[in-house]
Amino acid sequence: MNKNKRYDILCRLQENNPCPTTELMYQSPFELLVAVLLAAKATDVSVNKATKLLFQAANTPQAMLELGIEGVKGYIKSIGLFNNKAENIIKTCKLLLKYHQSKVPQDRAALEALPGVGRKTANVVLNTAFGCPTIAVDTHIFRVMNRTHFAVGKDVQAVEQKLLVVVPNEFKVYCHHWFILHGRYICIARKPRCDSCLIEDLCEYDQKYYLR
DSSP: OOHHHHHHHHHHHHHHOSSOOOSSOOSSHHHHHHHHHHHTTSOHHHHHHHHHHHHHHOOSHHHHHHHHHHHHHHHHTTSTTHHHHHHHHHHHHHHHHHHSTTSOOSOHHHHHTSTTOOHHHHHHHHHHHHOOOOOOOOHHHHHHHHHHTSSOOSSHHHHHHHHHHHSOGGGHHHHHHHHHHHHHHTSOSSSOOGGGOTTTTTOOOTTGGGGO
16 A cells, blocks of 8 residues: 555544544553553453453552452453453553552553563553553554554554554554544454444455445
């Protein structure tokens, strides 16, 4: 895909949704970090149901530590992998208290040093909580980028690196949100909704005309 077509796609997405954000519910960087940790292999809807009560009980590292692993499990047991996630949350809280004055660090290396935090989670926190021009690539974005030919790559890291090169700086803060929402609701895995697609005429998916 050429740069003019990419630019047109980004302009349309921006016009349609000028200030997108995550569908995870949060009121602080710490709440966002916990929500993203819980969202691995889980839907945002299920995470929001759990965190609504969890954050009422504990919305700081100290309060979460006081709940303890078993206490956290009680709030998140409806979410997949809740045992490991509860342990990672408590370990993360301990490190935030010990090394970061209870604050979520705005540094990639420091974030990735926290239990359960990989590159994608760090990108989401840096972008959504702190407005950094990072681009987190999940399965939705990976699919959309390869299907449309916007940024073709063999794995999520390859796609991320391509996006960081081809997306103009003016779009980088919101790029992740536009494409994840597009993948979640329009360019879905089994049968993309090409008839409802805002960028259908710019997309280079070679099977789209068979889906009408």
